[in-house]
Amino acid sequence: MSGGLSRVARLREVPVLSALIVLLLLTAILNPAFRGGEGLKAILIESALIAFLAAGQANLIIMRHIDLSVSSTAGLVSFLIGNTSMNNMGISVPQSLMIAVAVGAAVGIVNGALVAYLKLPSLVVTIGTLYLVRGIFNYLAGGVTVTADALPGWVAAIGSGSILGVPDLFVIALILCVLMTIVQTSTRWGRDLYAIGSNPPAAARVGIPVAHREFAAFVLNGIIAGLAGMLLLFRFSFADATAGLGIELYVVAACVIGGVAIAGGVGTAMGALIGAVLLQAITFALGALGVSQFWQQAVAGALLVLAIAFDRIVALRSTQRINRLAEAPV
Template structure:
């Protein structure tokens, strides 16, 4: 309106506020780095107490146990980024593990490749069903996948009641694969890392990957921008299911003793890992790499307690505390950043 109005704007900028906001954003972006650091610190502290913790065998054990959780965390991270959640993965893993075991029971000469395909296929089918129900009938995925958790587990119980599949059922090559290593690193871990890198690259470098973030960030605007939201959400559920199916076969290779409880409770451990790893529970931000590191962290803590001869009863309490710390930290950052922005600009901000 008048010159005086314009003059007033010159006074407003406040550097400290802007700096605080940038700091918060930077910390959030380097969450994977922070997790990696925490893993190393725990590792160091535990080694001081028990030198055996740093041996090759111990590290191998941690990495190969972590591998299955990491694999599930990849799919779960993608689902949560779209503002959904998949609670069915533990049951899906159980179904796949049990079904592949049955496959070898009935036909010991089944090739390993077929076993993998069957496992992945079963998982993908479960994911597809969940994806269809979630997107077409528009039921919140929390409810759909909770229902799927019970339905699939129930199905495993029906077909597998009282059956225990023994290690002898599985071909030697599969069991060997479960614990074989290359330059001291478990094969299984390497495969999972490769999958994680591929997923992370896809999320970063392809429009479809960015669209997953857009859907989680603002679902209504995503639809208005012409993003095929139904297809994208369906796809992440299929991916999550397929990875859980693959996880079932890896479970067979690793554990080799399978009954109908295989994978029970994995979903909550995985959701914890994903959130600790920096994926926002309401979607829109976070990374697959962070989620995978979160899964490793939980496993390192678990093993560190054993090595430090602390009762493993502490394990769950610590996992829960870690989750609380992670979300409180995120919330604190968000609030501080918002404050800083209001102080800086004096106007409302995008929530």
């Protein structure tokens, strides 16, 4: 194998992508109805929101942090935009963006300040803000339901539109994940995240402003969660007090499946995107293969556990290989 090719083969994203391709091919062979491309389109639409959120979450998991408050933030934003539109007979794109960025940044600043500067554990802080934001959201939403006829036309247009056959929602998620991967792999800011995740004290010693990086990544993730609220609205053209409930764990799952290990220091946003698509593809494939819907979640859960275990075994192997190389006589 040439050097370049073997390097590509060793990328953490490769096994996930291979699994995804094999899964899609198998499904297409076994179920003719899946071949028309509609099935693939549905998978992409369903996975877009999770992939979009995973782009920001990946930055945090790389640094051994986590943000569980994203579902509440996204839900709140989707409701606020919908409700504003309902009360004012419509809403413009810039207004919506402003709401999304403002709410997202506010939550991100609270999370970031507590984690980065007060050195509080991110798991606890973001469970706290998860409740806090969800509570505020439910208080504001009450029994109000925003339906499609209260929303401006552009919301539904983006939600159902597509570019060259690829759903708009997925294109948006793909663009974010590509940009984020470039930031992660090719900028100093991005490389710092990996250094922090690999060894936090060492990163501080070599002069990386750890707290500033953590703060910025949390604020960025908050803004991404806010924007994801718009995606949520595009997707469903509907918002009520339950919007976005419980999706935070799917976001973390997508990251973990896509090679962004909980232990930190590895993975990319593109990997997380592939993980998000794989997660959806499994559910769809099971449906297409005639597996009862009641089994689908259980099988998806089992595969998630297997993916985590598999990733660990691969990582152990590569550590052993590196150790052998290090011990070998030169």
